[in-house]
Amino acid sequence: MTDEKKTFEHDPFVAAFPETRAFWEAAADGRLMLPVCEDCGRAHWYPRALCPLCGSEKLRWTPASGRGTVHAFSPARRAEPQYVLAYVTLDEGPTLMTNLVGAPIDAWSIGQVVQVRFQPSTEGRMMPFFGPVTG
Template sequence: MAKERSIPAPLTNPETEPFWAAAREGRFLIRACTDCGKAHWYPRAICPHCFSDKTEWKEGSGRGTIYSVSVMKRAPEVYAVAYVTLEEGPTMMTNIVDCDFDTVAIGQKVTVTWRPTKDDGPPYPQFKPA
């Protein structure tokens, strides 16, 4: 069994604090624009699609599809870095966990799971096969 990587606590700011507060409750939030209707990742107050400041937090499904993936095998760690396209539209960089790394594939359906962070920080979103 590969050793699980230790994740540092994320730095929070007023723009991202609602995301991390929801993460502590096991909820996955995304930011969406009320002007153009598009969701975006990484959460920020200004829409990267139309530059509107009319954005709001929405409950995300926590489901997505692997767009691209690389499995890193460096003893004692083995981990997969991936871009996952969320059901809501945005693509985010993340890790794929709780799986046989030799079977991880582009197009595979995944779901969010939460991993603890150092220093009692909020849990960090990663994805596992659905």
């Protein structure tokens, strides 16, 4: 890693989904951002050009708490390394598909409160995974 600000200009995923760019830029700094609609006031996931709840184009990137609860999860026990695929419902409302990290594979439960932990993907983007609440 360098101190140079990651711009995502040459990232093929971001090029294919430019509406996600602000999300990845914030994630590189360890900040979770959500698109919030200025017309209906609700957050949604994943990022889109229009609010999926009311159709408005007036969307604003807003800092999220990074807190949520486990809605569902599935441990991939035979994978190497093992991982836990999950849906986490953020305190702001939207539900994300993610991975649970930072605890043994059998340590999770539905309804458990978790907080975001960014970890690098193999492509270099910082991914919002979730782990136990600390502190």
